Amino acid sequence: MLPLLTQPPRAQRLRSDAQDNRDRVLEAARELFSERGLDVPMREIARHAEVGPATLYRRFPTKLDLVDEAFSQELHACTGIVREGCADPDAWRGLRSVILRIGELNERNRGFTEAFASTFPGAMDFTAHRREMLRELGRLCRRAQDAGELRHDATVDDIIAIFTSSRSLAGKSVRARATASRRFSTIAIEGLRARPGAMPLP
16 A cells, blocks of 8 residues: 655644745845845845745844844855855865855945944954965965965965955946956966966065
């Protein structure tokens, strides 16, 4: 006899639906904050997420709650990219991945990051986060140099300079900026590659 197909318990379905709604709200918030800053009305975020205002306020009672959680997710995404790159057994491939993906992340969230920093200065202490990321990147760079793939005179500061420079790329849309970021990052990666006869860095 074939087993009967049963629905998951109602409480489990509700938890799944609630998580799905929360994820959609955060995704919509990050997208709108990046495009238009933090002045986007909560009701518009709810419409973009295709949830009711009551659902939005049940998950995030205030706009600051929503902004704070959305920005925390951006930091988490950045940390995840660096850790995944560092975990790659091929250090050069991992470093290339970090540069490309952080560049794209910067372009997607540029407006959100700038708006958050100007609206809530001092809301978060990035010192510990930055210190940890620099330490991880430093180890990854040394591994890539030991493998003979990263030029010996490259430093972590060069990687940070690439991230910083990519944030100035022009583009009318997030997609256009992301495309420009991939192109810029690829050019920068080729400049970091170890090769005979490369001009020494000043």
